Amino acid sequence: MLRIISTVGFTASALVVMHMPTAHAEILNLPPHEKTFESEMGSFTVGNHDEAINRIVPLNGAPTSYEALVSSVAYGRVEGQAEGILRTGYSVGCAARIDAVVPGIDPTTEFDLEGPQQNYATEQAQRSSTEQTRSRTFEQSSTGESARSQTQESGRAQEFESGQVQEFNGPIPSIAIDPGPYLELALKPGDITNVDIGKGKPLIPGRTVQIITRDFHIKVDSCAGPVTIRQYTYVEARTPDVDDSGAVFGEPTRL
Structure with a gap:
């Protein structure tokens, strides 16, 4: 006996856990960080405070999209006659990224025994x-x-x-052929992307320079899995004889 069964299914190249959009906005206040480095050009300081992350519901309502509004005060100070820049931003990590959707035909064949008849x-x-x-x-x-x-x-x-x-x-063998179409989600391993806030601010020797950020929008799409963000602040100082740098990092936070 030959039976033809028509079904529609969905398969994925990896098993992932999909998140549901947060029902309401949630603001997280994170602790400050500061470091002072001694250098041949003189000491310099880098830090960050008043960091807040407001996790919001994505506008498209998709389980593969994430949005947040971030605020912080990044600062740096160089002593002596050094020059340089202060820069800040966020590192964004996605667990698994959806790269493509590939349609196809699933050649599934099932064998069974029927009877006695x-x-x-x-x-x-x-x-x-x-x-x-x-x-x-x-x-x-x-x-x-x-x-x-x-x-x-x-x-x-x-x-x-x-x-x-x-x-x-006696038992009669039967064959069930399932030629149903399917969609295969091609997943790539997660990646980490740096999102710079501004182009960097020049440092002034002997003075504290700040980059103040309020409600900077971070948006991630096509991510099948958790998204984690972490704030960074760099001081890149230099003199005619020496280039030096230092950084502080905020607390990793999951969106």
Whole structure:
């Protein structure tokens, strides 16, 4: 027996856990960080404070999109006659990125056993046996034999006739072919991207320079899995003789 089954399915090249959009905005206040480095050009300081992350619901409502508004105060200070820049931003990490959607045909084939079943030959033999029994019953009744002997004889005849074809019955193999279309999500390993806030601010020797950020928008799309962000602040100082740098990092936070 051959059966054709039409189904539609979805498969993915990796098992991932999809997040649901947050029902409401959630603001996280993170602790400050500061470091002072001693250098041949003189000391310099880099730090960050008043960092806040406001996790918001993505506008498209998709489980593969993430949005947040971030605020912070990044600062740096160089001593002596050094020059340089202060720069800040966020590193954004995605667990697994959806790269493409590939349609195709799923060549799934299933095997099964059905039965035991009564085939056409058995039904014909039983029908013929029943007709012969009725004929005997009519002939024997006309001779005046008892109803009990008629019943016993008809039972033996039916049992004999049907027994000749029952040996052909048994489990019948069946094949189910599933040619249904599917969509395959091609997933890439997660990557980390740096998002700079501004182009960097020049440092002024002996003074504290700041980059103040309020509600900077971070948006991530096509990410199948958690997204983690982390703030960074760099001081890159230099003199005619020395280039030096230092950094501080905020707390990793999951969107």
